[in-house]
Amino acid sequence: MKREPKPNNGLHIYDTLERKVLPITASDGQVVRIYCCGPTVYRDAHVGNLRTFLLSDLVRRTLEFSGLKVKMVQNITDVGHMSEDFEEDKMLAQSKLEKRDPYSIAREYEEKFHKDLAELNILPAHNYPRASECIEMMLEHIAKLTELELAYQGDDSSIYFDSTKFDSYGQLSGNRLDALKPGHRYEYVEAGAKRFHADWALWKAAGNRREMIWQTAYGPGFPGWHIECSAMSLHYLQGHVDLHIGGIDLRFPHHENERAQSNPLVKGEAVSAWLHGEHLLFEGRKMSKSSGNVVLLSDVITRGFDPxxxxxxxxxxxxxxxxxxxxxxxxxxxxxxxxxxAKYQQWKLAPRDYSDEASAFVLAILAHFQADLDTPQVMIKLRSLEKEDQFSDGQKAAILENLEPLLALKLLEEMPIKELPDEARVLLEARQRARENKDFALSDQIRDQLLLLGIAINDSPSGQSWSWKS
RNA sequence: GGUGGAGUGGCCGAGAGGCGAGGCUCGGGACUGCAAAUCCCGCUACACGGGUUCAAAUCCCGUCUCCACCUCCA
Structure with a gap:
């Protein structure tokens, strides 16, 4: 049996923690508070990253279309994202490579990130806090964890979270503390300062690092990666996150650790629902530098495709x-x-008709969005509109206009028309004269020339017209 | 090794017991001086082996293959 979801039932999302589909609501009755893990700004975001960022946008647009208020915060990681060996800090490694100040690199990629989002018609978050500007709140958070005796200072002066003190550690990712140890893929090297293999650094002592460090009561150092999101999400969303969004790979260890850091401070579940987006493969392979299949949005645009x-x-x-x-x-x-x-441009010429049937169609699409973002069904339904005889052109136009805030595909826009260069204008006039004289050899020759300029010709009984070749 | 997911026509992908989505490509046609664009028509598929059933892509058992995650990652 085909399950047609009910419209206006509110957004429902599969929660990674409870492993079932939950309704997404504003826990304060006012605003749905959403936190999305943002980019580490040391390189361009590839289309896989963008898929996850788009996920937040789909959630946001669905909620807002359903009549709810949303507050969305997305962090910018410009410090502290590193592997165990802090020589390999992503920001600093890139800084060394480019022989540039790490902050200038971070700002450059941050700007590119915003540009990519805009190209994909992703609504900007309400706040984009930078990790490097939130060190105070991270230190406060760490201090509270230390007071609660959930964190300790290691021999190396770094502060570690004691994973054994958080009972439900592993619940989000399905990992168990004892099962983590073998680490089949990686030979785990016991780091001396930690008490337990699954503990992680909240604050890293600077060691011989000179850049991107802060003076604190623990001595000079810099924050661990996971504390950033705990501190920022609770600070900017006033102590509770209704929905936390990120890529599937962040489920462990990032979100697992974040949960362990956040819950004790709010004395409960700090996050109502965890939403994880699956990864994107490109031509069958995971996108990675080593596979050489990293695709950027700019590559898509360079190939002549609409972003x-x-x-x-x-x-x-x-x-x-x-x-x-x-x-x-x-x-x-x-x-x-x-x-x-192109169809819309035709449909909109008819008198607008937003009848009950048209509004039912819009609500049916909304219902698919609300049903755990069943966008494949949305697209099927959208395509069916083209062939649907039961709707008049005026209804079809009205439907697309109503759906635009949800779909955000710019379906109402005319094809972008670039200014015609003079050279082409002269050729077009020449071709028109040739056609009037039935000189088809010349006319075809000019058509080829125009094609080289990227201009496609369309001859019809009413004369020639042109468009930019897509 | 553990865990999760997937195998549908040339390609991408819905569907979740009966009625063979849709798109892209390709082929044919209409239109055109010829093209392009557009429109119409066509291409009949569910990894393999068993089983259940009147009926299986869909349910069950087994096999094979692929992908991802398992303290770098969106």
């Missing part, structure tokens, strides 16, 4: 499944997008 064709591709797949992206699928999405936009 929103990427959004379109993402919508065609459920956030919870691994998705295989390819140039082929982007190209397919691109042409469908263009076709829909």
């Amino acid at each position: 929103l064709s990427l959004r379109f591709c993402f919508l065609e797949n459920r956030y919870r499944s691994q998705m295989d992206l390819s140039w082929n699928s982007i190209s397919a999405a691109h042409s469908t997008l263009q076709r829909l936009r």
Whole structure:
């Protein structure tokens, strides 16, 4: 049996912790408070990163379309994201490589990140706190954990979280403390200062590091990666997170540790629901530098595709499944997008008709979004609109207009029209004269020339017209 | 080794016991001086082996293959 979700039932999302679909609500009755793990700004975000960032946007738009208020915070990690060996801090490694000040690198990539989001029509979060500017609140958080005797100072002066003191450690990721130890893939090297293998650093002593360090009561040092999100989420969202969003890989250790750090301070579950987006593969492989298949949004644009064709591709797949992206699928999405936009330009000429049937169609789409973001169903329904005889053009136009805040595919926009260069204008006039004289050889020759300029010609009984080749 | 997910036509992908989604590509046609664009038509698939059932892509058992996660990662 086909399950048609009920509209206006509110957003429901699969929660990683409870492993079931939960309604997303504002715990204070006012505003849905959402925290999204943001980028570490030491390199360009690839399209896989963008898929996760888009996930937040889908959640936000669905909630707002359903009539709820949303507050969304996304952190910018510009310090403290490192592996066990702090020589390998991502920011500092890149800084060394580029021989540049780490902060200037961070700001550059942060700006690019915002540009990418805008290209994908992702609404900006209400707040983008930078880790480097939130050291005080992290230190406060660490101090409280120390008071609660959940953290201790190691021989190396670093402060560690005592994972054995948090009873439900591992519940989010399905890991058990004892099962973590063997580490089949990695030979675990016992770090001397930790009391237990699963403990992690809240604050790292500077050692011989000179940049991006802060003077504190514990001595000079810098924050661990996980404390950043605990401190910032609770600070900027006033002590509770209704929905926490991030990539699936963050489930462990990042979110597991974050939960252990946050819960004791609020004396309960600091986060109502954990939403994790699955990874994107490109042409069958995980996107990574070593596989050489890292694709950036700028690559998509360079190939002549509308950046929103990427959004379109993402919508065609459920956030919870691994998705295989390819140039082929982007190209397919691109042409469908263009076709829909062209159709709208036609439909909108008819008198607008937002009847009950049209509004039912919009609500049916909303219901699919609300049902754990079932965007593949949304796209199926959207495509069906094209062939649907039961709707008039005026209804179809009204439907697309109403859906735009949800879909954000810019379906109402006309094709971007670039200014025609003079050279092309002259050629077009020449071709028109040639056609009037039935000199088809010349006319075809000019058409080829125009094609080289990226201009496609369309001859119709009413004369020639042109458009930019897509 | 542990855990989770997946195998559907040339490609991407819905569907979750009966009625073969849809898109892209490709082929044919209409239109056109020819193209392009557009429209119409076509291409009939569910990894393999068993089983359950009147009926299986869909349920059960087994096998194979692929992918991801397991303290770098969105």
